[in-house]
Amino acid sequence: MSIIAATALILISAILSVSFPLATYTFTLASFGLSHVLTELHYVDNRFRQRLENSLRFSISQLLLLIICFRSLQVFGLIPNWVSIPLELSCVIGLVIIVIPVLVKKDWRLGILGTVLCASIIVGLCWSATLTLLLFAILHNLTPIGFIAEKLRGKQRNVALLACGVVFILVPLVILSGLPTQFLSSIGFINLNASFFPVGELEFNLGVYVPPQLQNQAIAIPAFSAAVFLQSMHYVVVIGVLPKWENGYQSRIANSFFTWLVVFLSTLLFVSFTISFINSRAVYGIIAAVHAWVEIPILLLALVIPENSTMNTESLSKEQLIN
Template structure:
């Protein structure tokens, strides 16, 4: 209902309050759970590429900076494919052809590229939840159906127009600007823009629910492995870092929202783009992801301990 009635406020305030906190907690989970993937030369290469993307986002927006970011992003995907598809040359070659075609399309239509990227990032938790659900002794199908409902069915319902009677009809100002960011340019009309903004506000909020509440609560072993790997952020220090950085970002938003949004977009590149090699592992090479979880033979879910 908030996404329908106040999509602009939900999107802006959610980002200001939970944006950097969820960045920190997601990186903690991914680096702990998938340590076998994000390690060694691959991690160093990914960090170099993502840092290049951060620099592109800190530059004044231009076609050149957008093209550079797109090329770096596809370079990162190529590195992830090379890692995830080792020993499968034909599949690696097919992935390479697909990346070249997709990269050419992104360079030709950069506005569409960034709209798709914004919504795709909010859908990513479905794959991490599916991976987490392997530990469930029963009820996995119902759990996945529920997650698919909010990730896929609710956005389809919002975009269909069936709920337009509940949708805020007050375009203008920030609403128009945000709607333009999250709507494919060829589809942008006042009504369709509001629908896409509502979809983004809803998925972003659920995205925060997953990373700030669900996985920290129900996958504590990932945080424990991260603590062993990065003792400087052990225990509650990651929360302190996320909350403190979030407070500074919220202050910057209050003073200059556009500048705050640019700073956040740059910093968020690390957690957004480091997902890709992990996602490729989940989709095409689950063995590496499973190996990264070794050492936690049992995890606690609710009152019971279950084998992983």
């Protein structure tokens, strides 16, 4: 993608996120939500699976299965949110805890990083589990920065991270300031409640990205718009960039099969969204939770285990882990 095309895509996404935040949120989620989840999971598996020993993969898988169970029980109304969310976050804490020993063997400072993250989630769980989950939903949109930093090297990485700073930090902050909303409103190019799906007005959907304490404040709509823009850029990188970096396909047929499978499943879910957006979003959230939470331990382990290496914490010496 050329610089001009990328810049145009970013500007258009920013304008649509501000002018038609609800329509942009619902359409991008229904159209690209599942495809981005499957693509991201495929990338993570293809790039990181061989670096982890079997016992660690098993532990991560077990915790993810628990998350699926808790989220499913909540979606189907078998347990309330105030029960499912703390249980889910407890599993996330477990995902961090199991990688801390590996981080410590690499560098005690990385061990501190993992411990601080673990402690932060515990504090968030005790303070407000719902708000903590909401915060992670927003921060998850920044994970492409981690994948880019892990993949690229040298000047190429520096340039890419600078671009990420503009796209994932600077532009959302400008939107959050409320100035774009005021400007587009002044020229009449704004419709906050427009949507392709019957989801009600924007005020009934603010809770997706805006905590209850802020929903009646002036910052609520700019905050929602900024989060929608981040979501859109997250989709762009995951669907448009990550697949180009994947290696290890056994054949073009395997790659083609995965692509068509993603298209087929995404089409089915899109139809489901047109029938019942709220229910479809809840079901989508089950698999979305898996792809979001698995990236926390994976990105932490990426600090320890370089590309083209296999981790074996029982046999590797300290020098090997450092290298």
